[in-house]
Amino acid sequence: MIVTESLTKRYGDVVAVDGLDLRVEKGEVYGFLGPNGAGKTTTMEMLTTLSTPTAGRASVAGHSTAERDAIKPQIGYLPDDPPVYDAFSAREQLEYVATLRGLDDVSDRIDRLLERVGLAADADRQIDGYSQGMCQKVGLVQSVLHEPSVLFLDEPTNGLDPRAAREVVDLIADLSVDGTTVFLSTHILPVVEELADTVGVLHEGTLVAEGSPAELKARATDDGDGSLEQVFLEVTDDGGYLTDDATRAGVEVDDG
């Protein structure tokens, strides 16, 4: 459902994404990890057609990202700062998005999803008075309203308290069971460990490790607790892990 080949994005002298090769299968949850500034959002923006690659190519749901009109109905995107209109209530916002997408008869679905993420009681209040977490939930619901086949989530549990985060994680798990392919970027490693079939770690625009959570943890050095966090720290550490233990991390290192 997602294929990238040598996908690259430069901003002036900064190479934000550097020759990325990815493959995500239907129904898979792909956990996309990386330190701040690694290039995760830039990758998502190219995959969701919001930005054009400098080089390389990508396809989503069988369409090149150059075919924006073909891809748009197939994808949902929750960016890290979801676009919502403060003057609307959550219900009005979702009805507005449904109209923009040309969806009919969605009021039951809107009700179900609002209930599902714990927003039903506040659905008719103006978004202006919502907390960050409530806005995040509206953003998530509007990204899945049209039942996309591929869902891109940038920090979906951002600003959510533990109960709200649990509701969102469970919703993502259910979407995946129903066949939705989920591309999930987050810094919350337990969420990745719970949800992801495959984890890719991006560092300075390059994929430095990829595998199931269990496979990645099996590659940890003996110096720690063998957690996903340890592996993340090791593969994104410029101080030596990659060059010393590249084989164990399962990545090829260009000594140049």
Ligand SMILES: Nc1ncnc2c1ncn2[C@@H]1O[C@H](COP(=O)(O)OP(=O)(O)OP(=O)(O)O)[C@@H](O)[C@H]1O
């Ligand atoms: N519009 C832009 N103009 C110039 N540089 C940019 C732009 N967008 C991103 N960058 C740069 O590209 C690099 C990758 O940024 P990006 O936002 O993709 O990282 P990220 O992995 O999503 O980080 P974070 O975890 O902090 O959200 C950074 O060096 C960033 O400064």
